[in-house]
Amino acid sequence: MAATIHDVARKAGVGIGTVSSVLNNSRPVNEKTRQKVLTAVAELDFVPNPSGRRLSLGKTHTIGVVIPYFTIASQIERLRGVMSVIAGSDYDINLFTVETIPQRNKILQTVPRRGRIDGLLIFSLNPTEADLRRIHRHNIPTVLVEASHPDLPHLFLDDVAAAQTAVEHLIQLGHRKIGYISDYLDDPFGSFFSRNRYQGYCQALKAADLPIQPEYHRQGCFGREDGREKTFELLNLPNPPTAIFTYSDDIALAVLEVARDLNLNVPGDLSVVGYDDIELANFAQLTTVRQYLFESGIQGVELLLDTIEHPDAPPSHHQLPTELIVRRTTASPSQSNDAVSLKNRD
Amino acid sequence: MAATIHDVARKAGVGIGTVSSVLNNSRPVNEKTRQKVLTAVAELDFVPNPSGRRLSLGKTHTIGVVIPYFTIASQIERLRGVMSVIAGSDYDINLFTVETIPQRNKILQTVPRRGRIDGLLIFSLNPTEADLRRIHRHNIPTVLVEASHPDLPHLFLDDVAAAQTAVEHLIQLGHRKIGYISDYLDDPFGSFFSRNRYQGYCQALKAADLPIQPEYHRQGCFGREDGREKTFELLNLPNPPTAIFTYSDDIALAVLEVARDLNLNVPGDLSVVGYDDIELANFAQLTTVRQYLFESGIQGVELLLDTIEHPDAPPSHHQLPTELIVRRTTASPSQSNDAVSLKNRD
DNA sequence: GCAACACACGGAAACGTTTCCGACACGTAG
DNA sequence: CTACGTGTCGGAAACGTTTCCGTGTGTTGC
Missing domain, CATH: 1.10.260.40 (lambda repressor-like DNA-binding domains)
Incomplete structure (x- = not known):
C-alpha cells in the first residue's frame, strides 16, 4: 500500500x-x-515506516508515562509540562494511567522492556524491589517524579516539611483541633506522600505540644466523593475540628463543598488547607501548599532525556520546592461553640 | 541484551x-x-520485541489520540473515558496535544500514517480537506469526537440547539441583555463548536425578538486569563449585560471569579451559564449545558476499534446528548439599575 | 505390508529500515 | 603507465518477529 x-x-x-x-x-x-x-x-x-526504523535502530523513540490518580488535577498539570517538552523533540508519548492495583502491577511488569519504550517516566508511584530489579535487568532509563528511590533518578518533594508548615500556619492562627484527611497511609500504589504529609502533620502538632488525636485523622480518601464522606465524619464528631488539612486540593474542594452544604462559614467556622495549588485553588481562594506542577513535568522529562543519553551517569536526585500560599480559607477559629457555629450563617 | x-x-x-x-x-x-x-x-x-512484531504483522497496536485545548477540563474527562476502555484492550495510546497552529498542522500531517498507528482519534478538531485526503490516502481509520465530517465516523453534539436552550433559559428568567463569550468563530484549529454555539445564541435572541448586539459578543477567548479580560470588557460597557453565556465551564468559572472580584452578586446582579458540566461546575453551583464527557471518550474509542475491525463499513455518525443543568448562577435580573447593583452586596 | 492421512514441527522468507563493506570512476602524483 | 586517494554509490546483512511450505513420524484402514 x-x-x-x-x-x-x-x-x-x-x-x-x-x-x-x-x-x-x-x-x-x-x-x-x-x-x-x-x-x-x-x-x-x-x-x-517507524516499525522498520525501530527494528533496525533498536530504538523506539517513545517514552512511557505512567500516571496514577489521573482524576486529580495536579497530575494533568504535570503531564502538560511533559507534553510541552515532548512537542519540541522527536519522541512520542505512550500514556499509561493506573486506576487499580492489578493494573499498576501489570503496567510495571510489562511496560519497562527494551523494544517497547526508550525510557519511562513514573509519577507518584514508588516501585517495589521486584519492579526495580526488572527495570534494571531490562536496563530501561527510568525517572520518578513525586516519588523516590536511591537507585533511580527522581524529583521529590519535602512533603514532611511542607505539611508541617501548613499545619503550623493553622496552629499559629489559634487552631487546636485540626483534622487531616489523607489517602491510605499504606498506599496501595506504593506512594509515600500521604504518609509523609501525615508525618509533617504530627510533627507540627507535637512541636506545639498538641495531642495527636486519632479520630481527627481520616485515611483512605481517594476521590471527591470519599472526600465529602470523610469531611462529614470529621464534622459530626462530638468535638469536631475547627480546621481541616487535606492531602490534595481536589479533596480540599470537597471539604469546601460540604461546608457550604452545612451552611458552615469558611473560614469563620472552619479553616481549610489543601495541597498542590491547582488552578482552581485560586478560584476557590483556597489556602494551600503550592508545588510547581507544570515545572515538575518539564524537569521530569528533561531528566529522563538526559538519562537516556547518558545511561551510566549516577542517578541524580532533585528536590522540588514548595510554598505555603495563604488565601481566604484560613483564619482564627471563632469563639462561639460548635453548636452555634453551625447556625450562624444565613 | x-x-x-x-x-x-x-x-x-x-x-x-x-x-x-x-x-x-x-x-x-x-x-x-x-x-x-x-x-x-x-x-x-x-x-x-514489539518492533519485530509490528514489522512482521503490519500492525502497531497503537492508537493515536489528538487533543487540542488540553488545559480544558472537559478534554481530560474525555481522555479518561478513552483510557478506561484501552486498559482492557491490548492497544497502546500515543498522545498528541496541540497548542499551536503549526503544531496542529504538523501532527495532522505526520501522525496519520500506516506503520505509525492503527487508528486515530481526534477531539474537537475539524480536519481540512487536505488532511482528509491524507487520511484516506494512507487509509487510516479515523474517528472524530465533538467534530464532524461526512466522510469520517464521528460523534457530534447539537451545539446549536444546546446553546439555544441555554440562552432561552436566560430569556425566560427575564434577561434581555445577554452577553456571549466565545472562542474565535473562525477557530484557527478548525473547530466549529464555538461558531455553532454562537448560532444557537443568535437563534434564541431572534426567536424572542431581541436584538443581536455585536458588543455583547466577545470572541477569541482561549484560557482562563482571556476569560477574565473579556468579562471585564462586557461588564464595563456603558450598558452591560445582566447575563453571560460562555462556550465552556472553564471560562464561566473565570466570569465568576471576576464577578466576585467586582463584588457583583451572582446570580442577583449577574447570571452565568457555562457549557460542559465539568466536575467543578457542581462545586461552583454553575448552571451549565451538560455533555457526557467521560461517556463520549468511551464511545469514541469503541467506534474507532469498530472502524479498525471493519474498515469498509460506511462511516457512522452518532449524536451525543446534551442537557441544561440549572444550578445557582442563574436567576431573574434584579430590578435595580446597574450602578446600584455594583454596590448592593456585602 | 502399504497407501493415505493426521499430527507435529523446523526453518526460510518476508516485513522495511539502517549500516557498512566493497566497488567503481576519476584525478593526481610519481 | 602505475599506484593511490577521493568522492560516490549499490546492495547484502542484520534487526526480531510471524507465516507458511515442506518434511518426518506415527497411525489407520484395507
Whole structure:
C-alpha cells in the first residue's frame, strides 16, 4: 500500500542505501542525486515506516508515562509540562494511567522492556524491589517524579516539611483541633506522600505540644466523593475540628463543598488547607501548599532525556520546592461553640 | 541484551516457529513441547520485541489520540473515558496535544500514517480537506469526537440547539441583555463548536425578538486569563449585560471569579451559564449545558476499534446528548439599575 | 505390508529500515 | 603507465518477529 524505500530507490534510479543517506544525512551524497531522491520522495509521499526504523535502530523513540490518580488535577498539570517538552523533540508519548492495583502491577511488569519504550517516566508511584530489579535487568532509563528511590533518578518533594508548615500556619492562627484527611497511609500504589504529609502533620502538632488525636485523622480518601464522606465524619464528631488539612486540593474542594452544604462559614467556622495549588485553588481562594506542577513535568522529562543519553551517569536526585500560599480559607477559629457555629450563617 | 525468540528456541531445543506458535496459540503444539517452551520463556524472561512484531504483522497496536485545548477540563474527562476502555484492550495510546497552529498542522500531517498507528482519534478538531485526503490516502481509520465530517465516523453534539436552550433559559428568567463569550468563530484549529454555539445564541435572541448586539459578543477567548479580560470588557460597557453565556465551564468559572472580584452578586446582579458540566461546575453551583464527557471518550474509542475491525463499513455518525443543568448562577435580573447593583452586596 | 492421512514441527522468507563493506570512476602524483 | 586517494554509490546483512511450505513420524484402514 504505502511506498517503501525500495519504491523510492527504483523511482529515483538509485540504491536504497543512497535514499537512506539522503533522508538521514548519514553520508555525503552528490547534489544531483540528492535532488532525484528528494523529488521521488515527494512524488510518492514517502515516509519511513517507524516499525522498520525501530527494528533496525533498536530504538523506539517513545517514552512511557505512567500516571496514577489521573482524576486529580495536579497530575494533568504535570503531564502538560511533559507534553510541552515532548512537542519540541522527536519522541512520542505512550500514556499509561493506573486506576487499580492489578493494573499498576501489570503496567510495571510489562511496560519497562527494551523494544517497547526508550525510557519511562513514573509519577507518584514508588516501585517495589521486584519492579526495580526488572527495570534494571531490562536496563530501561527510568525517572520518578513525586516519588523516590536511591537507585533511580527522581524529583521529590519535602512533603514532611511542607505539611508541617501548613499545619503550623493553622496552629499559629489559634487552631487546636485540626483534622487531616489523607489517602491510605499504606498506599496501595506504593506512594509515600500521604504518609509523609501525615508525618509533617504530627510533627507540627507535637512541636506545639498538641495531642495527636486519632479520630481527627481520616485515611483512605481517594476521590471527591470519599472526600465529602470523610469531611462529614470529621464534622459530626462530638468535638469536631475547627480546621481541616487535606492531602490534595481536589479533596480540599470537597471539604469546601460540604461546608457550604452545612451552611458552615469558611473560614469563620472552619479553616481549610489543601495541597498542590491547582488552578482552581485560586478560584476557590483556597489556602494551600503550592508545588510547581507544570515545572515538575518539564524537569521530569528533561531528566529522563538526559538519562537516556547518558545511561551510566549516577542517578541524580532533585528536590522540588514548595510554598505555603495563604488565601481566604484560613483564619482564627471563632469563639462561639460548635453548636452555634453551625447556625450562624444565613 | 534481551532474549530473542531464537534464544528461547535454542534453550528449549525447538524451532522458532514452534515458540511463536506457543506464544500466539497460532497452531496446535504438543503439550510436552509447549511446556518446554514455556519454561524456557520463563527462565529467560522473554517478551516478544514489539518492533519485530509490528514489522512482521503490519500492525502497531497503537492508537493515536489528538487533543487540542488540553488545559480544558472537559478534554481530560474525555481522555479518561478513552483510557478506561484501552486498559482492557491490548492497544497502546500515543498522545498528541496541540497548542499551536503549526503544531496542529504538523501532527495532522505526520501522525496519520500506516506503520505509525492503527487508528486515530481526534477531539474537537475539524480536519481540512487536505488532511482528509491524507487520511484516506494512507487509509487510516479515523474517528472524530465533538467534530464532524461526512466522510469520517464521528460523534457530534447539537451545539446549536444546546446553546439555544441555554440562552432561552436566560430569556425566560427575564434577561434581555445577554452577553456571549466565545472562542474565535473562525477557530484557527478548525473547530466549529464555538461558531455553532454562537448560532444557537443568535437563534434564541431572534426567536424572542431581541436584538443581536455585536458588543455583547466577545470572541477569541482561549484560557482562563482571556476569560477574565473579556468579562471585564462586557461588564464595563456603558450598558452591560445582566447575563453571560460562555462556550465552556472553564471560562464561566473565570466570569465568576471576576464577578466576585467586582463584588457583583451572582446570580442577583449577574447570571452565568457555562457549557460542559465539568466536575467543578457542581462545586461552583454553575448552571451549565451538560455533555457526557467521560461517556463520549468511551464511545469514541469503541467506534474507532469498530472502524479498525471493519474498515469498509460506511462511516457512522452518532449524536451525543446534551442537557441544561440549572444550578445557582442563574436567576431573574434584579430590578435595580446597574450602578446600584455594583454596590448592593456585602 | 502399504497407501493415505493426521499430527507435529523446523526453518526460510518476508516485513522495511539502517549500516557498512566493497566497488567503481576519476584525478593526481610519481 | 602505475599506484593511490577521493568522492560516490549499490546492495547484502542484520534487526526480531510471524507465516507458511515442506518434511518426518506415527497411525489407520484395507
